Every structure is written in structure tokens, then in C-alpha cells.
Amino acid sequence: MVFGGRQQEAVDKLRGGADREELRAEGTTAAVIDASFTVEPGQIFVVMGLSGSGKSTLLRMLNGLLEPTSGHVKFDGEDLTALAPRELREVRARKISMVFQHFALFPHRSVMENAGYGLEVQGVPRAEREERAIEALRLAGLEGWEKSFPDELSGGMQQRVGLARALATDADLLLMDESFSALDPLIRRDMQDQLLELQKTLKKTIVFITHDLNEAMRLGDNIAVMRDGRIVQIGSAEDILVTPANDYVASFTQDVDRSRVLSARAIMAEPAEGYAMADAPARVHEDTPIVELFTPCSTSEIPVAVVNDAGDLVGVVPRERLLAVLGEPTKTVEANGAASDLTEDEPAKKVIAGA
Template sequence: MAQIVVDDVYKLFGPRPHEALALARAGRSKDEILRRTGHTLAVAGVSLAIEKGEIFVIMGLSGSGKSTLLRCLNRLVEPTAGRILLDGEDVTALPPRALLQLRRERFAMVFQHFALLPHRTVLGNVEYGLEVRGVDARRRRQRALEALETVGLAQWADSYPGELSGGMRQRVGLARALATDADILLMDEAFSALDPLIRREMQDELLQLQAELQRTIVFITHDLSEALKLGDRIAIMRDGRVVQVDTPEGVLARPADDYVASFTEDVDRSKVFTARTVMRRPETVRESDGPRVALRKMEELQLSSVFVVDRERRLRGLVTADDALEAARRGERTLAAVVRRDVPTCSPETTLRDLIPVIARSPWPVAVVDERGRLVGLVARVQVLAGMAGEVAVNPPEGSGEPAQAHGRDDGASTAGGRSQSADGGAGQTREGGDVSVAGGDR
């Protein structure tokens, strides 16, 4: 079950919001509702499910309703209609005392303009949330120092906010949120006031912290590049409504409408698309299968190479048709003597940007391996180029039933699926080699 569920939430600003609610539910535009009722439609029928431990980014232009929606989650802004569920509990139904406790214990906020108290030291600012909660002085000091250590500011504990740079002040704000041990961080344009270089550093730091702490983070931004870098999923808002919820790759590959597509026009896809996006399922053999088995598979599938794996599907290397043919002629019974061990590899999360120099140096596809060394896919040069151009369909989840595609040598003569095809468009030619033959037209 999702940790946070937003269920058909509306927010209208004005003296009689419930009178204007009917127009919003009828799908009337923000401008029409303002003209007819004098009320501002900020959030319009939003439904979302946010999973525990994910960075969920809500983005949109100014006035899209993203910050209002964020504040509805902990009822700093009261929704006009709809429900907010936290671990199945209806936050919108909580009485004031229970709501206050929920805010103190479950939610922490990081603001765009730091919101630090200038008369308090850095340590005093980080302690503040714990102090309000009533935590004793010794424990809150220890927790605050630990949080400052986490963000690299322990040596600045006795300084004041005015003595710090913008990036350092934002780290103090982040440390204050971490010190409370709240499992949900609400970050409202947290890095927007920072210089570009410091902003990138803070983004990297947040990702590193998330890898260690695994908090649920709801992050607001108007910057698509930031959303793509940080988000496990992204919700794009326009005039109070959510127009698309998807992964970063999905937003680029499947924009829901022209509005979303306009955001993605100038995005460097090589920084977002990964090996997982473009990889294909490889054909494999085992070392013990022998050269004749490898040659038969390559001939049947019109390939010039196959990857070699062990019984647990861990990558052992690659064997070419020529090498397997020579091994068969010598009477070799296994592939051990002809397996090429220097196969280029990457992880499923390697970006296309990082794959480009790897694949440029190799005549073979890049093997995609998981953290246990198991072969999970391959990436050929043509797939990287397609991904760079945006002409790529995001791979379906495992178990979707879509057919696998094989691979051949990555010299530009193979099709995207890896089938052999000669440079002039004809099928690969077969040449004889004793009592075996091999499809070699894609070498």
C-alpha cells in the first residue's frame, strides 16, 4: 500500500469555496471559475499515490498549484474537498491536537528561502524542531550534531546563519529536517534560490543522503532537469490539475500532451535514459556447451557472437563465430579456450551519456550486468543512438510477455534487434567450415 494517498483533492481560495467547488468538479477552467465566482482554483481533483522511500517530484510552472498541493499533505493548507491518507489514516479527519502531533513526528519541511532563525546558531536552528517537540536538551543536541555531521557542517555548529553561504544555509535547513527523524520530507523549491553549481551539488548530496536514509521525499520544482535528476516519479501539474505521472524516462518517451512535450524539448536525453531503457535481451550459451552448440545458435539466429554465462547466468565473456569455428575444427569440447573475457560491461542504471565512450571503443555490444554479475541485457550502438534521438520506447516491466530480441556484432550492420544484415541491405551470407556453417554477414 502507498504511504501517502491523495484522493480527489481540491483547493479553492476565496470566501465561499464550496460554492465554486461545483464548477471545479464540472471541469471548468481556472480562469472561468475566477471570472464567475472570484475564487482561485489552486488544486483541482488531484489523486496520487506516493510510495514509501521514493523521491516523488511535483513540477509545473508558477501558479500550477504544486506548492499548494504540498501544503495540503500536512494540512498547512486545508483542502476544500478530498482526502489525504497517510499509511491508511485520514489526515483530513484528524482533530487539531492529533494533527499537530502528526506534523511534528511524521513530516519535516525544507523551504526555498531556508527559514532559519538569524539570532540562533547553526546548532540552535537544527535543534529547533526537537525543542518544539519537547525533547530534552542533551538528546536534541546530540541528534542535531549528528544531522550536521550528515550534511558536512559539524564544524559550523557555533556559527550564525549570516556567516554562511547560501548553499550552507540550505544544508542547515536540510539538517534541521533530518534531525527530527521524520520519515517524510516535504521540500518546496528547496534548491531554487541557489546558484547553478551549488544547486547541482545539493542535488547530488540529496541523492546520496536518500541512498543512506531512504526517506519518503515529496519535492517541488519548476525545473524539469532537476525533476528528471531527482525523481523516482514525476507528477506534472497545470492549472491545478495533474496532467501526467510517470518515471523520468516515461515523461521523456511518452509525454501525455503538448504541454508536457514542451517541457522536454531541450532536455539532454543522454543524461536521463539509461542502459535499462534501451537494452535488449541477449542470446547466451554456457562454456560447457561447446563450440558446435554456439555455432548452431549463431547460425539459427544469424548472429556473429553470443555472450557466455555460467549456470547462475553470471557473465563469463563473449564468443565470436570465427573463434567458435576454429575451436570446432580443433576438436575443442568446451568454449573455455576461445571466450573473450574483456567484454565491456555496465549496470542497468548507467546513463547513455556514460555509455557513449564505452561503446565507441568496442566492436561488440555492451553487456548489462546486475550487482551480482548476472547478464540482464545488452546495448548496441544503434540503441544508444536511438535513445539519444529520443526514438526509443521505454522497456516494459519484466514479465510483461513482450518478445525478447537477440544481438549480433555491433558494427552498424545489425538491426536494432541484432539480426544480421549486410551493408547493402541483404541477408548475411553463409560460408562453409567443414561440417559446420556460420552466419557471418553481420561481421
């Protein structure tokens, strides 16, 4: 995505190896460069980076508020960049909802009316609109506040109304742009908890923008790290912590509390021949945070057993491995160009962006 004059010329220069600063000197701004990725159905895909990294511009391309200078955005098998304006508005009204940073509530409308606004735009009859808005407010933890007005609510409650409005439309894709960043830390964590709890039931496809690494690590099934308009790494929180793609990502993650982010699955090793699960000092699920492995690992030389949902042994965590992972990040791996391989026959309801 390029802003300014001579956009196609700027795209050609980027393909030829020019950088952002060179283009800026010529009066154009390359906001997003070669950002290609796929979001799987039911996944929370977090895009994180510092201010100016291009993450919010990227999000606005996903719902057609900005048209890519080059490349395509595909959603549910449709190329959004090829739609006529009326068709794009229909997709945004019915299939894609957005939760903004600063709530964007109508002060003269009640909480229920705000929650049902997207349905009003769709032309849903009033009775059904109210029924769905009330249910969305219940899911967002605002049961009993339907007749209140935004100025009667705290910041966290106002953001819950914004979330309920997005849920009420039953959109396939939720776009969340720094949605919790204006909240106090404790309220912000409550909202993160609320989103994770809702996701267990609703399994929405969510693209979540944040500049906060801990928030990204907590929410993201997959995380894209952006710098200077480019995606420098895509992976799970464990991938990014254990095998950062470059020194930038490694420095970004150096202050993260690994013991609470990484799970037993991320650090487990193959059991040695003759290993007996009955002798292990503890048996933990593969999703167990490694902070909970400190005590069992310290009480025995025998590795802790790691099991799956069925109770089958899938790995072990020796004491030495636990201590090693809690040290410095492992040697960085070469960045993969920040692009997943894309094909024309991706499953439905994926979000595919290439710019």
C-alpha cells in the same frame, strides 16, 4: 483545492467539466484539480511545474497547512484531513518536517540551536536535543559550525542547516518546497548531491517541489508534472523523456540532455537468439547512463550487454537503438488522468493524496 467563495459549487462545476478560466471569471481560483497520487516509503517524489501550476499549494495540503476543498490526504494510515487541530500539530511536529526555500532560520540562535529547534518544539530534553542536532549537522556537512550564527554562513550552508533541522527530528516524511532554487547553480548542485548521498543511508520519504526540470530528473524516483492545477503525467525520468503523456510534456523535456538522464535499462532490448555475452564489446550495469555507451556502441556491430547487480544478462543495447533514443521523443501516450489507483489498504508510511 479551490480559493474564493462558493467553493463547493466550484468543485461541482469542475467535476462537470468546467475549466480554470471559467471559474476565475466567477471569482474563484482552482489551485489544484483532481491530483491523486501515492508516494512509496523511501522514495523521492518530485512535483514539478511552472509558476502557478499548483505545486506549492499541493505541498501545503500534504502537511495540513491547507485543508483540501474536496478529497483526502492519508499518511501512515491516517487521514490528515480528519484530524483535530491539536492532533494535526502533533503529526507535523513528530512525523513531517519541512525544508523551506528561504532557509527560515532564527538569526539570534546558533547553528546548533536552529538545527535542534524542531526537537525543542517536541519537548526533547536539552542534552538529547544537542546530541541529535550535532549528528544531523554532521550528516548535512556542517560539522564544526555548531556555534556559528546564520549570518556567518553562505547561502548553501544556511540551507544545510535547514536540512539538518528537518533530519534532527527523524521525521518519516520530508517536504521540500523549492528548497534549492534560491542558491547559485554550483551550490545548488552540491545540495542535490548532498540530498542524494543522505538518501542512500537514511531512505526518507521525500516530496520535493521544483520548477527546474533538470533538478526533477536528477532527484526524482518518480516525477509528477503539473499544469494549470492538474497532474498531467506521473512516471520516472525515463518514462517522461521516452514516452511523454502529451505535447506539453514533450515540449517541456525537449532540451533535456537525454544521454545523462537515461540509463541502459531504459533503452535496452531483448537479446537476439544466440547472443553471446562473451562477444559483446562491453558489459554495463543497467543503471549506467547512456552517455557511457557511445564508445562501445561505436566500435562494434554487436550490441552492448546490460547486466544486473548479480551480473546476469538482462538486455542489450544495439547501436541503432541508442541513436534512435537520442533523437526525438517517441510518440506521446494518452495521459492516464494523473491518478494512481488508490486503495484503503496501502502499506504504512505511504503518502496518499487525492483532491
